[in-house]
Amino acid sequence: MLNRRLFSAFAAVALMAFGSTAAVAQDKSIVVASTTSTQDSGLFDHILPLFKDKTGIEVKVIAQGTGQALDTARRGDADVVFVHAKAQEEKFIEEGFGVKRYEVMYNDFVLIGPKSDPAGIKGTSDITAAFEAIRAKQALFVSRGDKSGTHSAELKLWKEAGIDIDAAKGEWYRDIGQGMGAALNTAGAMNAYVLSDRGTWLSFKNRGDLEIVVERDKRLFNQYGVMLVNPEKFPTVKAEFGQSFIDWLVSPEGQGAIAEYKIDGQQLFFPNASRDPS
Amino acid sequence: MPDSMTAWELIISGDATLYAIVRLSLAVSLSAVAIAVVIGLPLGALLALTRFRGRTALIVLLNGFMGLPPVVVGLTVFLLLSRSGPLGVFGILFTPLAMVIAQALLVVPIIAALTRQTIEDLWHEYRDELTAMNVGAGGRMATLLWDSRFSLITALLAGFGRAAAEVGTVMIVGGNIDGFTRTMTTTIALETSKGNLPLAMGLGLILIVLILMINAAAWGVRVWSEQRAG
Numbered sequence: 001m002l003n004r005r006l007f008s009a010f011a012a013v014a015l016m017a018f019g020s021t022a023a024v025a026q027d028k029s030i031v032v033a034s035t036t037s038t039q040d041s042g043l044f045d046h047i048l049p050l051f052k053d054k055t056g057i058e059v060k061v062i063a064q065g066t067g068q069a070l071d072t073a074r075r076g077d078a079d080v081v082f083v084h085a086k087a088q089e090e091k092f093i094e095e096g097f098g099v100k101r102y103e104v105m106y107n108d109f110v111l112i113g114p115k116s117d118p119a120g121i122k123g124t125s126d127i128t129a130a131f132e133a134i135r136a137k138q139a140l141f142v143s144r145g146d147k148s149g150t151h152s153a154e155l156k157l158w159k160e161a162g163i164d165i166d167a168a169k170g171e172w173y174r175d176i177g178q179g180m181g182a183a184l185n186t187a188g189a190m191n192a193y194v195l196s197d198r199g200t201w202l203s204f205k206n207r208g209d210l211e212i213v214v215e216r217d218k219r220l221f222n223q224y225g226v227m228l229v230n231p232e233k234f235p236t237v238k239a240e241f242g243q244s245f246i247d248w249l250v251s252p253e254g255q256g257a258i259a260e261y262k263i264d265g266q267q268l269f270f271p272n273a274s275r276d277p278s
Numbered sequence: 279m280p281d282s283m284t285a286w287e288l289i290i291s292g293d294a295t296l297y298a299i300v301r302l303s304l305a306v307s308l309s310a311v312a313i314a315v316v317i318g319l320p321l322g323a324l325l326a327l328t329r330f331r332g333r334t335a336l337i338v339l340l341n342g343f344m345g346l347p348p349v350v351v352g353l354t355v356f357l358l359l360s361r362s363g364p365l366g367v368f369g370i371l372f373t374p375l376a377m378v379i380a381q382a383l384l385v386v387p388i389i390a391a392l393t394r395q396t397i398e399d400l401w402h403e404y405r406d407e408l409t410a411m412n413v414g415a416g417g418r419m420a421t422l423l424w425d426s427r428f429s430l431i432t433a434l435l436a437g438f439g440r441a442a443a444e445v446g447t448v449m450i451v452g453g454n455i456d457g458f459t460r461t462m463t464t465t466i467a468l469e470t471s472k473g474n475l476p477l478a479m480g481l482g483l484i485l486i487v488l489i490l491m492i493n494a495a496a497w498g499v500r501v502w503s504e505q506r507a508g
Contacts, residue, residue, distance in 0.1 A: 031372060031453075031455075036471070040468075040471065040472050044456075045456075060372065060453075060455040060456075060458055061455060061456065062372060062453040062454070062455060063454070075360045075361055075362040075363075076360070076361030076362055076366070077360050077361050077362075077371055077372065178471075179471050180471070181470070181471025181472050181473060182470075182471050184473060185470070185471070185473060188473075203472065204472065204473040205472060205473040205474045205475070206473030206474070206475050207473070234361055236361055236369060
């Protein structure tokens with residue numbers, strides 16, 4: 001019958017194509033739930049091959065916002081989390097889902113906005129004053145709105161500026177619930193302000209009329225941490241391989257690999273591992 | 279995939295990453311369609327030829343499920359396959375198999391519903407003859423499926439189109455892992471989020487061309503076998 005013949009043809013094609021992927025699945029590998037900023041900036045493309053050369057362990061990265069990445073780990077679907085929202089990370093440890101938190105590196109947030117600068121804040125280095133001006137002028141602002149590390153940082157900055165954003169938000173405040181890249185694309189399309197990590201901004205290709213308007217305020221500091229998911233909660237966690245990855249990240253070799261990653265001559269992430277976990 | 283290259287340069291240079299992504303996309307979607315064929319054809323034929331209480335409701339349900347939102351199917355499969363979910367022990371979340379399962383769930387209603395309609399229409403034509411010849415239920419199903427095979431190819435293509443074009447489920451259950459579960463559609467979404475719009479557009483064109491080629495090939499098979507069948 002044609003049906004049977006069609007089916008075998010499908011099966012043959014499928015098997016052929018799967019041959020290669022199935023082989024990969026059996027290798028030593030771990031799943032790392034991380035953030036869009038580490039992936040979109042190209043950092044993982046740079047450091048993961050170095051780690052694999054040394055240990056033979058393949059790292060499979062699921063790039064999500066920090067909140068979602070931690071939730072993925074809370075369900076036992078990741079071995080390691082590599083994220084950037086200290087308060088959320090500490091909660092994760094307190095709940096018993098993480099073993100230890102290691103600080104790995106930092107970069108900083110930058111406030112991106114249109115060259116026309118409708119809020120008139122370009123050049124200031126006071127981020128909370130800039131946020132106040134945006135609100136006062138009702139200038140368009142794009143929020144990640146996805147519980148990511150960047151979203152957490154943005155909410156903290158509104159608070160530090162003395163603004164209750166839930167009460168103050170209006171048509172000017174566009175909560176899009178998406179990743180960093182999507183937020184930058186949206187801000188570009190509507191000439192809005194948006195808070196971004198510097199790494200994603202530097203590697204972002206569709207800048208249009210956007211540029212950095214505020215940077216280098218110490219409140220824009222952005223710390224990344226890494227944690228092994230607790231194998232006592234989830235016996236399926238590949239604790240040995242996961243810990244090797246963490247140990248490598250905070251070792252002089254891993255720290256060096258992070259430091260040497262540059263785009264257009266600019267360093268994106270600054271290693272600052274303390275050998276003792278916090 | 280090198281950021282600086284255009285989609286065209288990637289094709290010309292035979293970029294290994296691009297070809298691996300294309301191969302994975304086809305493997306996942308074709309496998310999903312194969313599974314859906316095995317389930318959907320008999321299910322559709324059975325629904326067309328049998329009468330039972332609740333049949334109409336089932337048909338409406340099946341037709342409605344042709345429009346299942348991929349993101350909901352993705353979320354459901356995600357929760358089932360998660361380590362904390364009922365099927366977590368198998369550890370297949372974030373693998374190509376998870377993507378096949380999710381896409382198959384999207385495609386089964388399409389193939390089953392279209393098969394049901396096709397077979398039921400043909401049954402009205404064949405009823406007297408098959409009844410007179412005293413053909414049993416299994417024989418009727420086989421005869422009707424065989425004689426409507428050319429129309430059913432369209433059902434398969436509709437199913438394949440759905441599977442190959444969707445991004446919502448594979449993103450959720452596959453995780454878009456580089457070199458492992460990254461498909462054409464999730465790559466396009468990723469490159470878009472990196473602001474790499476020309477590359478994303480180029481990859482989109484490649485995907486459209488691939489789907490067109492598969493449809494053309496299916497059309498060729500249909501014409502060829504119709505001629506052979508006389």
